[in-house]
Amino acid sequence: MLWVNLRRGLIVSVIFFVLLGLAYPLAETGIGEALFHHQANGSLGRNGSALIGQQWKGTQWFQGRPDGDDPTATGGSNLGPRSKELVDAYRKRVAALQKQGITPTPDLVAASGSGVDPDISPAAAYAQVTAVAAARRLPAGRVRTLVADHVHGPQWGFLGGSYVNLLELNEALAELR
Known part of the structure; x- marks a missing residue:
C-alpha cells in the first residue's frame, strides 16, 4: 500500500x-x-529600452527627470518636503534649467519615485523646445511638431495622463536633418 x-x-x-x-x-x-x-523583449530600441529612463547630456537633447545615471539603483531619495538637502537640490535644478532657457516644470525638477522614469509630461517637453532648437540650429516650429508627434495619450483613452517617451523623442530628434 x-x-x-x-x-x-x-x-x-x-x-x-x-x-x-x-x-x-x-x-x-x-x-x-x-x-x-x-x-x-523589453521594448528595446537602438539606444536601449523605452521603459527605462536614460540621461541625455547637453541642451541638444530633451532632458528627463533628474533620476541619476544608474538604472539599477531604483527607488526614491526618501527626502521629505522639509528636507534642506531636497530644497537645495530643487533650487539648483531650477537655476540650471533657467540658465539653459528652459522654464522649469515639476517633472524636470523632481526625481521620479522609481528613479528610472522614461517619460515626461508634454508640458516639460514643450518647455525645452526653444533650447533644443537653438542648440541644434533647427526651426522651433519643426522641433515643436516633433514633440507633438511623440505625445502619447492616456492608456486606453482614460488611464493616466498624456506623456512623452524621451528615448523615442530623442531618437527621432537624432534623425532630423
Missing part, C-alpha cells in the same frame, strides 16, 4: 512538473513572442 501511494504521488508530481514547470511557461513565452514581440 505504501509503494502504491508513493508511486501515485510521484506520478502526479511529474505530471504537474511537466504541465506547470514546462508546458505552461513555454506556452506563455510563445504567446508573448507571437502577439507582443516588442514588449516581451
Whole structure:
C-alpha cells in the first residue's frame, strides 16, 4: 500500500512538473513572442529600452527627470518636503534649467519615485523646445511638431495622463536633418 501511494504521488508530481514547470511557461513565452514581440523583449530600441529612463547630456537633447545615471539603483531619495538637502537640490535644478532657457516644470525638477522614469509630461517637453532648437540650429516650429508627434495619450483613452517617451523623442530628434 505504501509503494502504491508513493508511486501515485510521484506520478502526479511529474505530471504537474511537466504541465506547470514546462508546458505552461513555454506556452506563455510563445504567446508573448507571437502577439507582443516588442514588449516581451523589453521594448528595446537602438539606444536601449523605452521603459527605462536614460540621461541625455547637453541642451541638444530633451532632458528627463533628474533620476541619476544608474538604472539599477531604483527607488526614491526618501527626502521629505522639509528636507534642506531636497530644497537645495530643487533650487539648483531650477537655476540650471533657467540658465539653459528652459522654464522649469515639476517633472524636470523632481526625481521620479522609481528613479528610472522614461517619460515626461508634454508640458516639460514643450518647455525645452526653444533650447533644443537653438542648440541644434533647427526651426522651433519643426522641433515643436516633433514633440507633438511623440505625445502619447492616456492608456486606453482614460488611464493616466498624456506623456512623452524621451528615448523615442530623442531618437527621432537624432534623425532630423
